[in-house]
Amino acid sequence: MTKYTAPCDVTPDDTVTAFKDARHVILTPSTRVDVCLTPTAARTFARGILALADEIDGGETPEPARAPRVGDRVRVLEDDPGNRAGEFVGKVGTLLSVDKASEYTPYCVQFGDGTGYYGKWWVDAVELLTTDVP
Known part of the structure; x- marks a missing residue:
């Protein structure tokens, strides 16, 4: 099972982990306290969450191009x-x-x-x- 874990910047023993089941991305903290992430760690963790979501639904689809209108x-x-x-x-x-x-x-x-x-x-x-x- 693919999972992504980010350690707390203040208390490294506290972590938050992301994994998936068939329909959901699940976030689980290691304790009941806040997990503080540096911006770099937050970006890396967010990329992991997006990868899990893409595995479930195939990723985002681009917006269809709009039809031309008068004046275009x-x-x-x-x-x-x-x-x-x-x-x-x-x-x-x-x-x-x-x-x-x-x-x-x-x-x-x-x-x-x-x-x-x-x-x-x-x-x-x-x-x-x-x-x-x-």
Whole structure:
């Protein structure tokens, strides 16, 4: 059984131990008094507790990316399949509108200042940009 033990900084005979059963991480002090840990010992002990928790449930899962919203900077992933041959794929623009009822090309993206024939275009798929892209 994996367990992690941290000694008290004030009274080294006092310890706190972490171990797991099938569903829980269990913390057990060696006595009924407080166990004082240095910041370094506390970090090491905390890492051990996290490792035990990960063994039980596989660890934390990252938050799913949110869907792009009007006004977001986006990158085109799929062009309008009925009208274009992919020349907008990879281009970065601003999402102007989303037509959720549309079977295809639900995203209207503005490129640059939006002027000219190709200043705005309806596309099939976009991705949200979370970092600055020129």
